[in-house]
Amino acid sequence: MTDFSFVLTSLFTAALVLSLLIKFWLSSRQIRHVARHRSQVPAAFAHTISMAAHQKAADYTLAKARLGLIDMALGAAVLLGWTLLGGLSALNEVLVHWLGNNMTQQLALLGSFVLIGAVIELPLSWYQTFVLEEHFGFNKTTPKLWLIDMVKASVLGAAIGLPIAALILWMMAATGHFWWLWAWLFWMGFNLLLLVIYPTLIAPLFNKFKPLEDESLKARVTALMQRCGFSAKGLFVMDGSKRSAHANAYFTGFGAAKRVVFYDTLLAKLSAAEVDAVLAHELGHFKHKHVIKRMVSMFAMSLLGFALLGFLAQQSWFYTGLGVQPNLLAANDALALLLFMLVMPVFSFFIAPVFAQLSRTHEFQADAYAVQQTSASDLSTALLKLYEDNASTLTPDPLYVRFYYSHPGASERLARMSSLPPTEKVI
Template sequence: MTDSLLTASLGLTALFAAALGLGLWLRFWLSSRQIRHVAQHRAQVPAAFASTVSLAAHQKAADYTLAKARLGLLEMALGAAVLLGWTLLGGLSALNQALVQLLGHGMTQQLALLMAFVVLSGAIDLPLSWYQTFVLEQRFGFNKMTLKLWLADLLKSSLIGALIGLPIAALILWMMAATGSLWWLWAWLFWMGFNLLLLVIYPTLIAPLFNKFAPLEDEALRSRVTALMQRCGFSAKGLFVMDGSKRSAHANAYFTGFGAAKRVVFYDTLLAKLSAPEVDAVLAHELGHFKHKHIIKRIVSMFALSLAGFALLGYLTQQLWFYTGLGVQPNVASSNDALALLLFMLAMPVFSFFIAPVFAQLSRKHEFEADAYAVSQTSAQDLSTALLKLYEDNAATLTPDPLYVRFYYSHPGATERLERMQVGAAVPH
């Protein structure tokens, strides 16, 4: 190894280790702030909601938030240890060499490396996933899944992932080897096309494999929702109710699909808890995202960021220090494309974590804009009571740490958001 290569390799190692350590410290510090803040405010409902939220509900939300945060600390520590094991401690390099010895060089070995990595990573994550579902969620009355359904979901998602993921991986690996120095541009075009296709086919081909979607049968509610969408200039392929209650007591509603394939989906748990005017208000909020073109803006942002990512990957695949600096001995006699994909996937979140607050802030801005649109189309009071019911139903704390909110939350904090709704409710529309 030349001096310049050694310097670049050691530089990347030091930079990666520093970013990982700083990121882990920052995560622990923010989570510790969240735990302290929620615990300190557990004993009393915020004054603004003292007449609408019971102390028992407030304390349940606090306890649920604390339990998730403490589990998150364990997940952070495990995630950092596993990441170090794959990279600087040589785990990915050892796995690659073992598969080279077993299968030789070539496409089969590269696909086997990707598949083995996914399987091993999934196996490492499985115990915490099981604990979250059957211990944490169960303790707070949210889990409705049986072990049989959980295993069935795991099997189905694994099969779908393999059926879709392996051909995509094979095609990208082929592009990397066969389309020259601009392979990353062709791969990006394919990846974006696939994601747009997935937006269209997911609602009708994939989602029904996991849940039942029945047409909304409540004629009065259907008429209200249809009138609201027409008033807002929005059309959808259908209104559906999803059997979310077979997995969780959490409630939600969402739009899915793209273009002519858009559909509105209500959780059955949501319809059981909200009045018709409140359902209108929640739907109007979602329509606000479309009115302000938030979905298009996010897709365009995803296109731009992914293009930058593919271009960076195209450069890094040609740099030997990229492999050695992250603990991998690259193949000498064959392609390292699969290694490059995995290393990039492992390393990028370590660095991109520090710009996450920028995207969280933009997302919160979009949520406020959607709230304002909903208030203009329905009732601020209905939106306020609907959100309050959903916060209570999902045991979302009303007292998160403000700095934690600024760093992580894609939606505004409960108190900040509901206070705006209460101010809006006093203004006639």
């Protein structure tokens, strides 16, 4: 083992152990904090949230956190199995023996890796859907529908993913030292295309979308969007209730293909004014250009990632330091891709709180915009209904929130809304 290989092995091991310790520590804090506050509804919500709803949210949070601990341990074991324990290297050698050193072998390596990973994750996925979510009354899907969704996703993933992987592997081999720049440009173009085609070609494969039929609500929503200077291709209702009782609304698409989608569960639970307020919050993200800022950030981060991969793929210590014996007489491009995808989350974990904080800041700004355009009371009651409906705990551990939450906790969020200057609350 070269010096660089030893350094990489040591850094990877240290980062993995430290990240696991932090994750388990944060999860244990969350579990203790939620359990400690289970028996009392926070004073700010005493008149709006029942004890039964509060305790259901606490129990749901605790159940997910405990399952998360198992998922963390399994994920770490699988990661070590693929890397330092030689699993990826062994799989590569078997496929080279069967298929030779060629593009087919590299694609087979990528496909086999994804397939094995999916099989490993299958039991926990099943348990989460048909035990945990079922126990708390959220699961509405059936084993048949769950299986059909899985098959559809697998076929779609293969139909889209394999050609993309083949093209990137070809670029790595044929376009010279700066292959990563060409691959990045292609990857960004594909993501922009996906934003356009997803609403009309991909999403309908999994759910039914019908135009919003409530004329009164449609008029309110249209007036709100016009007032905010926003246009969309259509207002649609999605049959989310066939899989889950959770409620949501979102914008999808890009440019002229933007559309507004409401879960049918959301429309069943919120008043028209509350739907207006939730939609105004989403419009706030567009008004503050959060979507564009996130896209630019994603483009910049992915460019750095591709550049780093371009460097690491040429270094033998990158492979040996992570438990993989590279091919000596053939390309190692698929190995490089897989190792990079496996290892980067271990190191990027430590900067995750920065992006979580940025996301929470965006949520506060969108809330403030919604209060300007609709009503603070309507947004507050809508959020409380959604927190209750989704069994989101009102008493998360503050440090856990700072590290993980992309949205502010309920107490902090509603307190921030109530503290807005009066001039920001005028409709």
